[in-house]
Amino acid sequence: MSDRKFTLAVAMNPLDEVVALAQMAEECGFASIALPDSLFYMEHAAEKYPYTPDGGRFWTPETPWPDPLVLAGAIGVATTTIRSYTQVMKLASRNPLLLARQLLTVAALTKNRFGFGIGIGWSPEETRWCGAPWEGRGRRVDEMLDVIELVLGGGMVEHHGEFFDFDRLQMSPAPTERMPIYVGGHTDIALRRAARYDGWTSAMIKYDDLVDVIARLTKLRADLGRADQPYEIQAVCIDRFGIDGYRETFDAGVTDIITMPWLFYGAGYDAPLQAKLDGIRRFADETMTKALA
Secondary structure, eight states, X not given: OOSSEEEEEOTTSOGGGHHHHHHHHHHHTOOEEEEOOOOOOOSSOSSOOTTSTTOOOSSOTTSOOOOHHHHHHHHHHHOSSOEEEESOEEOTTSOHHHHHHHHHHHHHHHTSOEEEXXXXXXXXXXHHTTTOXXXXXXXHHHHHHHHHHHHHTOSSEEEEOSSOXXXXXXXXXXXXXXXXXXXXXXXXXXXXXXXXXXEEEEEEEXXXXXXXXXXXXXXXXXXXXXXXXXXXXXXXXXXXXXXXXXXXXXXXXXXXXXXXXXXXXXXXXTSOHHHHHHHHHHHIIIIIHHHHO
16 A cells, blocks of 8 residues: 555544445545544543543534444445554453454455554543453553454464463454554553554644654664564644645655545534535545645
């Protein structure tokens, strides 16, 4: 794939529109669909949301948050070339064996057109209320990734770790290609985790902060001897737009700009589907094609 591309974000849009949005994005030359993850809306949150200035959530209890892996499968069977990836799936609340089964199903349905974007998750409620401990979540997620990669690699495998323990088992069909793993998060420990995998994916971030993160990732990957390996930088940059702004973002080292084009033309999340489809096409014709030239 090109080292400069655009991904369509579909967060908080009605579930019955997502496949049509993905089909239009494919027709217009987008590389991927970014699929968000939020398990539920807790009435009272113990922690502040980390990616807004005031810590408030910018969605409501009624905002749709469908399962991203179910959506990835639906998009996969309704399209032929466009990829999708989770941006990001919160792992701390999940079980790695159950996830591995879902992921190999997605790989089969999409013909390997899927990337696994992961984060730990910001909410203690999402983790604890799903039966997993909040304490030790970072180590737990690291072990989850080991388990998932082990199982997706195919064949009979076993694992005996700090959090998960199982004897020999096999899940089939295993993916016929390695599933890339993208890691989200802006903290030092998240970036160190991201440097070990196939890419880093941002939440909403300003350009100057993005440049700093890319520099840190570059050093971390060099320290690991991974500087020459392919690497994705997926960004939701909130202060660089238009042809020149996108080119500047690419020049900074971003490989994949995530955007929701209809917002630029006055159509919101509750706009008619046709307005969103028209916004995708207009953005592709007027901006994306020229930014990639």
